[in-house]
Amino acid sequence: MDADEAEIRKLRWRCRRGMRELDRLLERWLDLEWRQSPTSQREAFLRLLDSEDDRIWRWFLAQEAPVDVEIAALVDQIRTLPH
Template sequence: MTEIHSKERIRWACRRGMLELDVLFMPFVEEAFDSLSKEQHATFQRLLECDDPDLFAWFMGHETCKDPELNSMVSLILDRVRV
C-alpha cells in the first residue's frame, strides 16, 4: 500500500459519528500526521479503532485512557489542535 492510500484511509477513519471528534481528528491529520514517527502512526491507528464514546470521554477529560500510548496520543492531539 502506498503512503497516499494509507493517508486516505486514515482520513476516512477520522470521520466519526460525533462532530466533536471530527473537529479534533481532521485538523490533526492534515497538519501533524505526516510529522509523526512510525510508532506514533501505529498508535494513532489504534486510537482510531476505539469506540466513539470512549474517545469522547478521553478528549473531553471525563476519563483517562488506561493505555499509556493511547493516552499520550490523546494528549498530543489536544496539544496540537489547541495551537
C-alpha cells in the same frame, strides 16, 4: 496518487466518527502530524481509531484516561494542537 496519499485518504475516512467535534480533532492531527510522526505514534493513532467513539470522546473531555500510555499521550497532543 502515491501510497502515502492513499493511506491518508483511508485514514481520513476512518476519522469520520459521526460527531463533528470528534471528526475535527482526529482529522486535524492527521493533517498536521501524521506525515512526520514516528511509527510508534502512528500505531497509537491507529489504536485510537479502533476505540469506541464514546470512549474516545470521554478521553478528549478528560472524563476518563486511556489505559494505553501512548494513546493517552496522543490524546494530550491532539488536545493542544492549534485550531
